[in-house]
Amino acid sequence: MxxxxxxxxxxxxxxxxxxxxxxxxxxxxxxxxxxxxxxxxxxxxxxxxxxxxxxxxxxxxxxxxxxxxxxxxxxxxxxxxxxxxxxxxxxxxxxxxxxxxxxxxxxxxxxxxxxxxxxxxAEGSKTLGYEVAEQLGWRLPEQVVIPMASGELLTKIDKAFTELVEIGLVEAPANGWRVFGAQSAGCNPIAVALHQGAEEIVPVKPTGIAKSLNIGDPAAGLYALEAVRRTGGWMDYADDDEIRDGIRQLARTTGVFAETAGGVTVAVLRKLVESGKLDPDAETVVFNTGEGLKTLDAVADLVGPTYRIKPSLRGAREAGLLH
Amino acid sequence: MxxxxxxxxxxxxxxxxxxxxxxxxxxxxxxxxxxxxxxxxxxxxxxxxxxxxxxxxxxxxxxxxxxxxxxxxxxxxxxxxxxxxxxxxxxxxxxxxxxxxxxxxxxxxxxxxxxxxxxxxAEGSKTLGYEVAEQLGWRLPEQVVIPMASGELLTKIDKAFTELVEIGLVEAPANGWRVFGAQSAGCNPIAVALHQGAEEIVPVKPTGIAKSLNIGDPAAGLYALEAVRRTGGWMDYADDDEIRDGIRQLARTTGVFAETAGGVTVAVLRKLVESGKLDPDAETVVFNTGEGLKTLDAVADLVGPTYRIKPSLRGAREAGLLH
The missing domain is CATH 3.40.50.1100 (Rossmann fold)
Incomplete structure (x- = not known):
């Protein structure tokens, strides 16, 4: 980026x-x-x-x-x-x-x-879109990356932006905004439909660690497809290892500890950049919709103390902390 | 209250x-x-x-x-x-x-x-006191109940109130404010010193579930004693069962899910009311200093689903949900 x-x-x-x-x-x-x-x-x-x-x-x-x-x-x-x-x-x-x-x-x-x-x-989701505009100083970003479960959040953020432009509170970016959707590989029916160019969404039986996104039969999936196609965005999905990497990358670089859904969004952002679907030069907002404390199990086996020592200077020295 | x-x-x-x-x-x-x-x-x-x-x-x-x-x-x-x-x-x-x-x-x-x-x-703790005054519309409460680990938070909230009065941003309540301290029974050296009328604090080896308060040799303990004595407040402590009850009572009545330290404060508030040390008619602020997600273990064995059913109307009926 x-x-x-x-x-x-x-x-x-x-x-x-x-x-x-x-x-x-x-x-x-x-x-x-x-x-x-x-x-x-x-x-x-x-x-x-x-x-x-x-x-x-x-x-x-x-x-x-x-x-x-x-x-x-x-x-x-x-x-x-x-x-x-x-x-x-x-x-x-x-x-x-x-x-x-x-x-x-x-x-x-x-x-x-x-x-x-x-x-x-559903309309309550629009407040996330309103706040993004407000926090950018009453501007819209050029690109947004949004996690998808039912698909409703994505469609409502797009709707929020549309309303703000219609009532004249903000101007649309010169080339409009582009909406990107993120799913987990264990539950990716909306993204798969987009990749296949389909007009229908085939329900799946969800698996994987991103449980808050595990809606196999997404109620607003078709509307999410429509919003992504209309705005020239894209969708992708991340597997469990990529989700865990996404959580750690976000934590390490920003101090924000996201739940698995946030890991999905960050991991998909990376894929969208690598595949050239998302413009790395354009202003982009990614959404973290939940707190990492809620899904500790996802990273519990991966992270822990880097040292374990006795409570003495000698213990610290032997562990290499004084070199 | x-x-x-x-x-x-x-x-x-x-x-x-x-x-x-x-x-x-x-x-x-x-x-x-x-x-x-x-x-x-x-x-x-x-x-x-x-x-x-x-x-x-x-x-x-x-x-x-x-x-x-x-x-x-x-x-x-x-x-x-x-x-x-x-x-x-x-x-x-x-x-x-x-x-x-x-x-x-x-x-x-x-x-x-x-x-x-x-x-x-240490000075950073004063912001909690400043915000209480601001959020009450630039007034001070008559009573505050504050969890104690090192004792520093209590002394600094008292200091924040003192400063606000001295610079004329707020008026002190007619009878001043009274500061109350809360510890867990597993680590209560400051409260015990107060109860014994002592001028020194005897360090303890901490035990119990309120680990964020487990400082057995509290650096600001004497200053906390001084603030409580000067303002006419009091201190008390709660055991692990009382702490868990405090967490659940706060959650059930306010929607706030506190970590164990918050359970300590609520449980001690109850004791202070029951013992007549705290005036139930006076405006009171209790401090929750952390999030319940951080200490799930404390209540994990006590709370869970009230029903477990098969995904059908029959399952719901058999469980008594349709009566």
Whole structure:
């Protein structure tokens, strides 16, 4: 990269992922609409955010997660002492069950942030796009690299930029902006569809360490394809080793410790530069959507103390620290 | 509590503890003084913050930690790919070794944030006091409850309030402010000295889950005693079960997930109210100095999914979710 490269880091939110943005918007709407309980189907970050928001608002919540979720994301949701349901199945199974539950009498007062109040939730993602423009001094970047799970975040950041131009708050870059999408190799149906020039997305059974992106049947996948094609961007994907390298490279160079989704985005940025799909001279923003503390397991075997010594000058000298 | 009760939550900093404040001040001073490497003796949060700041600044760092530190705090420091030294001993052993290293030729260009540039580091804590005043609309609270490790944070928040009054930015409450200190039962030398009416602090060998507060020989302990006595406050301590209850109570009622130090502070607040030492009608601020993601082990065995079901309506019904 020769042009300016920015990291939009969303790990300082109350539960340390971008989901706090969409949950805040969705639950504010849900209360206005008269719902009395909050819920979601989640790969972890959303669960965490919904349970925390419900605790803060003093409202009951019931959160549905896949049974194999990382321990950290289970604990950070369960600590709020609200209902947490582990489902023996994938995220797509969890999502399907929630779509059924929302139709029952017993759940008619329950707002599932990503099911029956999903429109509000989806629009909440635009705040990430607005903030990028604001933080650049009311300008748009020429290129953005965005992680994709359902594909919704990518389409909404593109929408945010479009709206800001339409209402005259910012000018579009001379050649427009280009939108790039990042997936993990273990769950890459949107990127594969782009690579194959397809008009449909073939669902996959997700694998791999980037669990927060493991949506095998992405609800907004076709819209993400459209946005990338329209703007002249591209998509790619990274395997688990590349994701871990991405996490460490970002940490080492910026001080930002990203969760696996951030590792995906950084690893894909590297691929896009190497393949010439992304212009290394153009101003670029990559999005880190979550905090590394949430997915410690991903790097736990790779990093640790570089020395282990006895508490004495002799111990330090023998370890080579005084040379 | 009948009066206003505020949580000053410091978990949104770059590495999610209040240490980012003191490190930022200390390392800015260190660069100005010509040091070319950053270092610290740490119970974990400081290690994390120093390594991240060094990565961000592109400066080498070497961080010293006790060998039994929580895995999470080791990983979040090691991920920055800088030198990390595990010492087979307690924090006090680590601190003693760093005091020796700083006198060697090989470390003469190394700034230990809590040893040879400690004055800058200590003053950095005042920003927490300043922000409380600012966020209350340039007022001071009547009571503050502050976790104590070295005791420095407590003395510096008291100093921040004093300075703000002296320069006329705020008025002191009618009866002044009262400062309260919180320790864990596994490491309570300052609180015990207060309870015994002593003028000296007897060091202890720390135990218990609140590792970030485990400084058995607290450098600012006498100053903390002085501030508490002068303002008419008090100190108390909480055992591991009470700390875990404090974490869950704070999460359940506010949405804030604190690390063990925050659990200590909330648990001690409860004790201070029950014993009548703290006035439940007066405006009170409790400090959460770190993020629960950093000490998941403390609550891992206590919280988890409330249900585990198959991905079907029948599974949900059998579990009682549709009643």
């Amino acid at each position: 020769r042009g300016p490269l920015w990291v939009k880091d969303d790990s300082a939110n109350p539960t340390h992922s971008f989901k706090d943005r969409v949950v805040s918007v969705a639950l504010t709407a849900a209360r206005g609409l008269g719902f009395s309980r909050f819920a979601c189907a989640s790969t972890g970050n959303l669960a965490n955010s919904v349970a925390a928001h419900a605790a803060r608002a003093g409202v009951p919540s019931i959160v549905f997660i896949p049974g194999d979720l990382e321990t950290g994301k289970v604990i950070t949701t369960a600590v709020y002492d609200r209902d947490l349901v582990a489902i023996e199945g994938s995220y797509d199974d969890v999502n399907r069950l929630c779509s059924e539950l929302v139709e029952t009498d017993e759940f008619e007062d329950t707002a599932f942030v990503n099911v029956n109040v999903r429109p509000y939730y | 009948r009066g206003p009760l505020w949580v000053k939550d410091d978990s949104a900093n770059p590495t999610h503890s209040f240490k980012d404040r003191v490190v930022s001040v200390a390392l800015t001073a260190a660069r100005g003084l010509g040091f070319s490497r950053f270092a610290c003796a740490s119970t974990g949060n400081l290690a994390n913050s120093v390594a991240a700041h060094a990565a961000r600044a592109g400066v080498p760092s070497i961080v010293f930690i006790p060998g039994d530190l929580e895995t999470g705090k080791v990983i979040t420091t090691a991920v920055y790919d800088r030198d990390l030294v595990a010492i087979e001993g307690s924090y006090d052993d680590v601190n003693r070794l760093c005091s020796e290293l700083v006198e060697t030729d090989e470390f003469e260009d190394t700034a230990f944030v809590n040893v040879n540039v400690r004055p800058y580091y």
